[in-house]
Amino acid sequence: MTRPGDQWFDDAAGPLVRPYAVTRGRTMGAGYELDILTLVMLADHAPILRRTEPEYAQIIRLCHVPQAVAEVAATLKLPLAVTKILVGDLIGEGQLIFRSPLVSETGTSDLNVLRAVLDGIRKL
Amino acid sequence: MISTYCERFWMASENYDPSRQNPGPAPHLAASVKILIAGGFGVGKTTMVSAISEIAPLRTEELITEVSSGVDDLSGVEQKHTTTVALDFGRITIDRDLVLYLFGTPGQDRFWFLWDELARGALGAVVLADTRRLSNSFAAVDFFERRGLPFIVGVNCFDGAPRYTIDEVRDALDIDPRTPVLLCDARNRESTKNVLLVLLQHLIELAGREPVST
Numbered sequence: 001m002t003r004p005g006d007q008w009f010d011d012a013a014g015p016l017v018r019p020y021a022v023t024r025g026r027t028m029g030a031g032y033e034l035d036i037l038t039l040v041m042l043a044d045h046a047p048i049l050r051r052t053e054p055e056y057a058q059i060i061r062l063c064h065v066p067q068a069v070a071e072v073a074a075t076l077k078l079p080l081a082v083t084k085i086l087v088g089d090l091i092g093e094g095q096l097i098f099r100s101p102l103v104s105e106t107g108t109s110d111l112n113v114l115r116a117v118l119d120g121i122r123k124l
Numbered sequence: 125m126i127s128t129y130c131e132r133f134w135m136a137s138e139n140y141d142p143s144r145q146n147p148g149p150a151p152h153l154a155a156s157v158k159i160l161i162a163g164g165f166g167v168g169k170t171t172m173v174s175a176i177s178e179i180a181p182l183r184t185e186e187l188i189t190e191v192s193s194g195v196d197d198l199s200g201v202e203q204k205h206t207t208t209v210a211l212d213f214g215r216i217t218i219d220r221d222l223v224l225y226l227f228g229t230p231g232q233d234r235f236w237f238l239w240d241e242l243a244r245g246a247l248g249a250v251v252l253a254d255t256r257r258l259s260n261s262f263a264a265v266d267f268f269e270r271r272g273l274p275f276i277v278g279v280n281c282f283d284g285a286p287r288y289t290i291d292e293v294r295d296a297l298d299i300d301p302r303t304p305v306l307l308c309d310a311r312n313r314e315s316t317k318n319v320l321l322v323l324l325q326h327l328i329e330l331a332g333r334e335p336v337s338t
Binding site for chain 1: 153154157158176184185208211213215216217221222224241242244245247320325327331332
């Protein structure tokens, strides 16, 4: 608990750069419905990245291997909401391709998916 | 014109990677599914995720803007209104087409709305319970029952002998008699694997009332 006159140091002061600075203040993305589990990876024939902000280049580097948006956020230490916007920008420019997670209506999960997961866990 | 120039420049640079130009097969992206690991604060959710994840558990944070409540005094600046809520998760690659993510839900009850996004599309959930603090698991049980998301209960055996039998835990949590309840050790990979297998079998049972020919 801080009292009047107390100073914040280190982590207590919060991030040095406000989280939405990297999105230039945007809190909405390019309109892609990205879930924390949307998988993204580098597109074939991706155009040359013309953005200079380091976060975009970092995302491109990570996405040589398929990644969930949550993994990108965790690795870059960016909030999920911010990550979704940046990833959305790159999808919009054709840098990344994405695949939405399999969403099962509650209680009616696809049996084939469940069986595949069961087999996969058995083999661990 | 400009793009042609850029392409040439790119090809001439050391970083040029021919695989990016060759029209090979379309890039393959697996689909993702998730299972939630829920339960009260300190019950072993992240421990369970790390026991079985193929990567060290990752932590991601969501920004929460909260209306400050309670003892908010008017001198103002002391109270931070933006807090972060952390999600720990791990990954299990099932096969070429499927990746399973395990998400530990945030322990704090007040982040329900985040649970909502997490619960959407989940295959099912494991509610971890600690017999010393069973009441800490009520919130998770309630939430999944209300959402209709199938779950099982894993009783994490912290110091060897649990103080209650499985039936007592079932009674205390007041759950459907068909919901599996089992003892587990969240630190142990085989035990965690067993928990997930029991969950999957339960889900298959629920989903496949009719026999499937495979």
